Amino acid sequence: xxxxxxxxxxxxxxxxxxxxxxxxxxxxxxxALSRGGVPVGYEVAKALGAELDVLIVxxxxxxxxxxxxxxxxxxxxxxYLNDQIIKLTGIAPEEIDSIVARERRELARWEAVYxxxxxxxxxxxxxxxxxxxxxxxxxxxRAALLALRGKKPEGIVVAIPVAPPEAKxxxxxxxxxxxxxxxxxxxxxxxQFYEDFSQIEDxxxxxxLTKAHAEPH
Numbered sequence: 750x751x752x753x754x755x756x757x758x759x760x761x762x763x764x765x766x767x768x769x770x771x772x773x774x775x776x777x778x779x780x781a782l783s784r785g786g787v788p789v790g791y792e793v794a795k796a797l798g799a800e801l802d803v804l805i806v807x808x809x810x811x812x813x814x815x816x817x818x819x820x821x822x823x824x825x826x827x828x829y830l831n832d833q834i835i836k837l838t839g840i841a842p843e844e845i846d847s848i849v850a851r852e853r854r855e856l857a858r859w860e861a862v863y864x865x866x867x868x869x870x871x872x873x874x875x876x877x878x879x880x881x882x883x884x885x886x887x888x889x890x891r892a893a894l895l896a897l898r899g900k901k902p903e904g905i906v907v908a909i910p911v912a913p914p915e916a917k918x919x920x921x922x923x924x925x926x927x928x929x930x931x932x933x934x935x936x937x938x939x940x941q942f943y944e945d946f947s948q949i950e951d952x953x954x955x956x957x958l959t960k961a962h963a964e965p966h
Contacts, residue, residue: 752933756945757785757882760910761792763930768878768908772797776875776903780804782893783859784949786881789910791957793880801961802870803954804879804896805859806889807852809845811838818888819845822852824860824869825896829888863954867962872900879905879924882946883939884912887919894923911942 754760771777777799781790787803794801806823810816811834819840820830828849835845879893890907897905904925909916913936917927931942940946 752931753942753944754910756943757788757949758792760882760930760943761789761880762796764789764880764908764910764928765793765796767928767930768793768797768906771799771876771878771906774876777878778802778870778872778875779878779880780870780893780897782806782879782881782889783863784951784954785883787954787957788949789882790880791961793878793908794961795964797878799878800870801958803863803958804893805856805863806893807856807859808889809848809852811840812844812848818886821888821892822849822856823889823892823896824856825900827892827896827899829892829895831886831888862951863958872897872902874901874903876904876906877902878908880908882910883942884909884916884929885939887916890920891923894920898923911939912936 777797779790779794779799779801781787781803783803783805790801804824806821808818809820811819819834822828877897881890884890894905906926907920907924908928911931912929914932920927
């Protein structure tokens with residue numbers, strides 16, 4: 750097996766093969782995390798014959814290093830905070846509140862941009878496969894799963910192209926299954942396993958979601 754993917758669409762096709770056991774299953778729903786998870790999720794949903802929807806997740810970066818996540822928020826008003834990182838960095842509660850409020854405003858904007866007037870897909874009683882382009886800290890994925898768990902799905906599957914070997918253990922308490930194509934020991938960042946890891950633009954997200962909703966499933 751190659752240790753990298755050409756791009757996110759190629760990663761999605763590889764991930765769909767790893768999810769072959771779910772082909773043809775009734776009441777199957779693929780939730781793709783915005784934005785990078787959408788091209789991956791599009792290929793997965795198409796291969797499995799499943800409905801595709803987007804789950805908006807916003808990382809909560811620490812003030813001096815915004816690329817470092819102290820938690821995340823997602824659609825459904827879910828909030829996940831990493832107490833260990835917060836303690837190590839000494840972030841004040843009022844700083845956390847300010848960052849959460851700012852990211853909630855941005856999340857609302859993304860909801861309007863990507864979903865428009867279309868309601869979120871029905872979740873109760875369905876097997877939900879949650880897809881992203883990879884997992885590093887896992888904060889975004891955990892926020893997504895917390896949002897979904899309260900909606901009474903039949904089961905939750907975490908599905909990603911690449912993650913560190915220990916990632917599976919982080920979700921044992923909240924997911925029913927964990928499917929990953931690559932679990933390299935030399936993992937440093939998701940992007941190192943993609944030839945093309947360029948930013949996904951809003952137009953591409955909207956186009957893929959519109960295309961997916963027009964296709965039979």
